[in-house]
Amino acid sequence: MTMAMQLTFSVESLVAAEKTSGKSLPEMLAELESEIGASVTTVQALVLAGIVNARGSFHIQTEMMLRHSRANELIEKYGIPASIAAIGAGLKEFTERRKEAA
DSSP, X not given: XXXXXXXXXXXXXXXXXXXXXXXXXXXXXXXXXXXXXXXXXXXHHHHHHHHOOOOSHHHHHHHHHHTHHHHHHHHHHHHHHHHHHHHHHXXXXXXXXXXXXX
């Protein structure tokens, strides 16, 4: 099965997602796993963080501002469930990379 969208996260992009959404990563993860689902703001912030390619906090924040419309296009094209699945896959890959680096 091919993922509809591929998201790649870094520490910097996840910090930017927290700033964009106004929520901590644990709060966003709890939303994603809740029965009622995540807010669109949370999904947007994490999709946005996953498509940002810049490195460094200044550049990440700039990229986040510039790519809002791209994140919205992806969410509208693939839907919330597919976006959440892509977020989950990207976060899993991020966690595995961090474990390997440790």
